[in-house]
Amino acid sequence: xxxxxxxxxxxxxxxxxxxxxxxxxxxxxxxxxxxxxxxxxxxxxxxxxxxxxxxxxxxxxxxxxxxxxxxxxxxxxxxxxxxxxxxxxxxxxxxxxxxxxxxxxxxxxxxxxxxxxxxxxxxxxxxxxxxxxxxxxxxxxxxxxxxxxxxxxxxxxxxxxxxxxxxxxxxxxxxxxxxxxxxxxxxxxxxxxxxxxxxxxxxxxxxxxxxxxxxxxxxxxxxxxxxxxxxxxxxxxxxxxxxxxxxxxxxxxxxxxxxxxxxxxxxxxxxxxxxxxxxxxxxxxxxxxxxxxxxxxxxxxxxxxxxxxxxxxxxxxxxxxxxxxxxxxxxxxxxxxxxxxxxxxxxxxxxxxxxxxxxxxxxxxxxxxxxxxxxxxxxxxxxxxxxxxxxxxxxxxxxxxxxxxxxxxxxxxxxxxxxxxxxxxxxxxxxxxxxxxxxxxxxxxxxxxxxxxxx
Numbered sequence: 001x002x003x004x005x006x007x008x009x010x011x012x013x014x015x016x017x018x019x020x021x022x023x024x025x026x027x028x029x030x031x032x033x034x035x036x037x038x039x040x041x042x043x044x045x046x047x048x049x050x051x052x053x054x055x056x057x058x059x060x061x062x063x064x065x066x067x068x069x070x071x072x073x074x075x076x077x078x079x080x081x082x083x084x085x086x087x088x089x090x091x092x093x094x095x096x097x098x099x100x101x102x103x104x105x106x107x108x109x110x111x112x113x114x115x116x117x118x119x120x121x122x123x124x125x126x127x128x129x130x131x132x133x134x135x136x137x138x139x140x141x142x143x144x145x146x147x148x149x150x151x152x153x154x155x156x157x158x159x160x161x162x163x164x165x166x167x168x169x170x171x172x173x174x175x176x177x178x179x180x181x182x183x184x185x186x187x188x189x190x191x192x193x194x195x196x197x198x199x200x201x202x203x204x205x206x207x208x209x210x211x212x213x214x215x216x217x218x219x220x221x222x223x224x225x226x227x228x229x230x231x232x233x234x235x236x237x238x239x240x241x242x243x244x245x246x247x248x249x250x251x252x253x254x255x256x257x258x259x260x261x262x263x264x265x266x267x268x269x270x271x272x273x274x275x276x277x278x279x280x281x282x283x284x285x286x287x288x289x290x291x292x293x294x295x296x297x298x299x300x301x302x303x304x305x306x307x308x309x310x311x312x313x314x315x316x317x318x319x320x321x322x323x324x325x326x327x328x329x330x331x332x333x334x335x336x337x338x339x340x341x342x343x344x345x346x347x348x349x350x351x352x353x354x355x356x357x358x359x360x361x362x363x364x365x366x367x368x369x370x371x372x373x374x375x376x377x378x379x380x381x382x383x384x385x386x387x388x389x390x391x392x393x394x395x396x397x398x399x400x401x402x403x404x405x406x407x408x409x410x411x412x413x414x415x416x417x418x419x420x421x422x423x424x425x426x427x428x429x430x431x432x433x434x435x436x437x438x439x440x441x442x443x444x445x446x447x448x449x450x451x452x453x454x455x
Contacts, residue, residue, distance in 0.1 A: 029125060031069045032404065033132050038065055039401035040140050040184070044147065047176045048155060048167060051394070066113065066399040070120035077116070080123045087365060088115050088122075091358035098355070099320045107320035107351060117398030118362075122411040128404075130191060130198070130419045134205045137188050141208060144174025144181075156181075160215055168283065172215045180402070182218025183388075183395055185209040186225055187405045190384075191417050193232070194377050198419075219281065220391045224384035227253065232380035246379050247371035251364065254383035258390045262300045265293045299343060299391055306346035310353060318353030344389045344396050363410060370413045378413030385410055 042061045046052070052059040070077060081089050092115045099107040120126065148154045155164040156173035163171050173181040188209035192198035199206045213221060231253065235246055264281075269290050271277045278286055282296060294301060313319050348356030363386065370378035385406050388396075395402035408416040 028129055028132065029127050031072050032121075032126065033128055033136070035065050035069045036128070036133075036401040036404055037136050038062075039399070040136070040180075041143065043177070043180055043401070044140070044143055044175060047153065048178065050177075062399040066117060070116050073120060073123055073125055076123040076125050077119045081115075081119050084365075084369075085119050085122050085362065087358045087362040088118055091115065091352075091355050091362075094358070095318070095352035095355035098317050099352070102320065104320040107318075110321075111352065113398045114359075117403060118359075118407070118411070121404055121408050121416075122366075126408060126412050127416050127418050128408065130202075130417050133191065133417070134188070134202045137184065137205055137209065140184070141174050141212075147176070148174070168217065170215075170284075171217045172212060174212065178216055179218055179392070179395065181212050182216040182221035183392075183402050183406070185213035185216065186221040187402075189213055189225065190228060190381060190409065194414065194417065195419065201419075217279070217283065219283065220388055223257075224387050227257065227387060228380050228384040231383060232377065235376040235380055244371070246374075246376065247368055250367055250371070250379045250382050254367075254386040257383065257387050258299075258303070261297065262303065265290050265297060265300070268293050268297075302343050303346050303390070306343060306350040309350035310346075313350075313353055316353045318349065318351045318356065320351060343391065345386075346390070366410050370410075373413070375413040378409060381409040381413075 039062055042058055045058055052062065092111060096108050096111055099105075099111075144154065145158060148156075148158055154173065154176040155167050156171060156176075156178055157163040158172055158174065160170040160172055163169050163173075167178070171178060175181045175184075185208075188205060192202055192206045192209070213225065231250065234249075268277065268281055269288070272282055272286050272288055272293070278284055282288065282293065285296075288296070309319055310316065345356070345360045348359050350356075363382075367379065367382045370382070388406060394400060396406070397403060
């Protein structure tokens, strides 16, 4: 007996376990899409320079679901933590015990939340239906339009030329915080370009997402899109590329781009009068000094500060929470640069020391798994998401919807975004169960339609 699986299986030679995981797309993960929806809608109430006030209604509307919704998958989380996510368990035990016995409970609580959220989106049940995601995106855009038309809370316009000049006259955003417009639109473009059918099935969403992605002029999102587009085209064009080579290409790009950014101030200073360079990297500004460019880039300074904090911490185990070490250090101590989730991999080094390396090693392991499955879309997404991890802040907090949407491309790859819902019957006794990959769901990397037996 055979059955049609409407979610993408982009691997030419899919292992039986991966096919079973993909077939789980026949059920909606209501808790996960519900968490994403609630987080996005609550975020609409934040302005460009505002954050959630601890203890406020907004705060609890994002914190409570981030802690409670994963517990609905507690058994799967425990299984994953003891299995493929064991590096996260070591991270939790090593860093958590060190700072707990030092009395820094403020460092332990966010660590537990990070590991809980990361493990949740690493389970075999972690997935989001593309149809649900596109509908949610349109709803969020409509809510943003209503906010813009009925109030002046959003300082950005919907079309270029109508934004507050302080924030960029020619930038557009449906979120009051423009970073979320660029990030969410990037997610939509990534997901819809995963298969050939994605754009054909959701042309309006793709056009809207592309418009806001480009004209929001969120530099990090545009660079991430460029990284993804180049790698995905290359991985798909070269069908003979060996999996190991794909892994190393993605890994080198992931670490190479931040290193290039680290040393880019001098080059940008020389090329700043080029229109493309100015628009993409310098927010359209010219005649900047090197100090001005460093101020705009900001991240190279932050990475260096995080490394300084790591190397100056006791036993290289990090300084824990800012509230704790600020109380035990005098004014001559290391600079404060560990608040929030800015540049998450290096921030974890500053806060949790050597143990923070386990988080990055876990990401690399996930890339290796995607490579072995020949999931070329996930391998192309990895360097783009890692660049954002190294560049941005609060969107990678475990209470944020972007944490789920972006990191799901890494933890689950193609299996994390299913394109349809079907009720799949069990095969009759003695009959072989197969999944037929239909042409409409072929990705740019897929081989011709075939039936893949489930062993």
